[in-house]
Amino acid sequence: MxxxxxxxxxxxxxxxxxxxxxxxxxxxxxxxxxxxxxxxxxxxxxxxxxxxxxxxxxxxISGLKLLEKETSIDGTEKFLFRLRDNSTIETVLIPEGKRNTLCISTQVGCRFRCAFCVSGINGFKRNLKSSEITGQYLEVSRFKKTKPVTNIVFMGIGEPLDNFDNLVKSIGILTDPSGISLGKKRICVSTVGIIPELKELIALNLGVKLSVSLHSADAFKREKLMPIAKKYPLDELIKVVKDFCRKIKVPLTFEYILIGKVNSSRQDALKLAKLTKNINCKVNIIPYNPSSYFKWLKPSSEEIEGFSDVLRKYNLLFTLRKPKGWDINAACGQLRAKFGCK
Ligand code: SF4
Incomplete structure (x- = not known):
């Protein structure tokens, strides 16, 4: 069967x-x-x-088993699902005005070990099947009949481009007109910058949006925060990203987790402004959400203000995001870790 x-x-x-x-x-x-x-x-x-x-x-016809659901005071909801092999995954639903964005996981665990991410702590277990990826949308939709999911970001546990075939298949299922029929522009694939698969994604021209985790415009600092950057260096990644903007003509998003005393100085902001100068992009600045698993600090309000000041001065399009669901362990991997899941 x-x-x-x-x-x-x-x-x-x-x-x-x-x-x-x-x-x-x-x-x-x-x-x-x-x-x-x-x-x-x-x-x-x-x-x-x-x-x-x-x-x-x-x-x-498979389904996911809901183990736990938590709701934050800001409306963010976090779902912990059990899979057929007893692995667990997290899915987060983030309401923002008229949008209801679902943050979907693509792997059980993650092999990339970014220095601020709980999902990487226990390493990689396996790729999710496409049924388990689209299943997150289907299960959460059952709870949200009155306020349906409007957008999907592949930004949960795991690196979407490291599970390339199932990612592409899932996008096909989510957007197929005979079923869910979600608009392609309502889907965003996030990546740490796996260059060969990123090139493949650009060549497929699926029409979905792209978000690249940057976290520092300084190659050395970025390698410290994201070890994968040693294999796929920043300057090569930027070339590919420019290629995406030329071919796909959809503005790209850079994600930047602002960590106190690490990547949050005016000098860091200046480097970011220079790096992204000729790229059709927006930067999401996300102040670090402290976790008991790491020693990293939340940026001070002076750091956030100074960083934003420089970006404004250089006319960089950016959004300063409030940390979402801070009271329910909403940073990826934290709910699984709380339940002792591997
Ligand atoms: S941030 Fe993404 S790629 Fe990095 S360890 Fe976490 S899940 Fe993996």
Whole structure:
């Protein structure tokens, strides 16, 4: 038996065709599961009885088990899901005005060990299957019938480009018109800068947005914060990013976690302004959310003000984000760690 949610639409068409069923059956199934949210083949009434029996005997429809849900005083909700192999993943829903953005995980654990991130502490366990990636959207949507998810960011646990095939398949499922039909511009893929896959993503031209974790415009400091930057250096990453802006013509976002006394000086801001000068981008400045796992400091209000001053002086488009869900361990990996999950 195979999980039907692990099939992209084209894969399912091929698989059904090979078993003697018409290709359009795949679109019917997609529309029931992802459009009408029916997860029982016997209820798919426009499908012939014979085909339904075949589906029941050859496929199953998986779901994620909700272990815990926490809600912050700012409205941020955090979901802890258990997978079939007992691994756990986190998904965070962030309300902001009319938007309801879902931050989705792509891996169990992470191999990249960024110096400020709880998800990297226990290392990497495995890639999520596409059913487990899209499953986060489907499960959270059940709770949010009145205020549906409007946007998706692939910014939860794991590095999306390190699970490239399942990421691309999931984007295909989330945007397919016969099902969830989410607008491509409502999806953002975040990366630490895995250059070969980033180039592949640009070549595929999926129409989704891109967000690059920068965290310092100084190559040496960045390598200290993000060890992967030693393999994929900042100057090469910037070349690829410029290529993305030329080809895709959608403004890019740089993420910058502002850590007290680390990357928060006026000099750091000046380097950031210079580095991003000719790039069609916006920078998200996120003041560090302290965690008991690290010694890093929250930036002082003077540091935040000084940093912002320099960016304003150089006309850099930036947003100073308030830390979200600080009272519910909303920084990625913190809820799993609290529950002792590996
Ligand atoms: S920030 Fe992202 S890439 Fe870095 S360790 Fe955390 S999950 Fe992995």
């Amino acid at each position: 195979e999980d039907i949610k692990d099939f992209g639409l084209e894969e399912l068409k091929e698989s059904l065709l090979n078993k003697g069923y018409p290709r359009f059956l795949a679109r019917q199934v997609f529309s029931w599961i992802y459009g009408k949210r029916i997860e029982d083949f016997s209820l798919m009434t426009d499908i012939s009885r014979k085909a339904r029996k075949f589906l029941e005997n050859n496929f199953y």
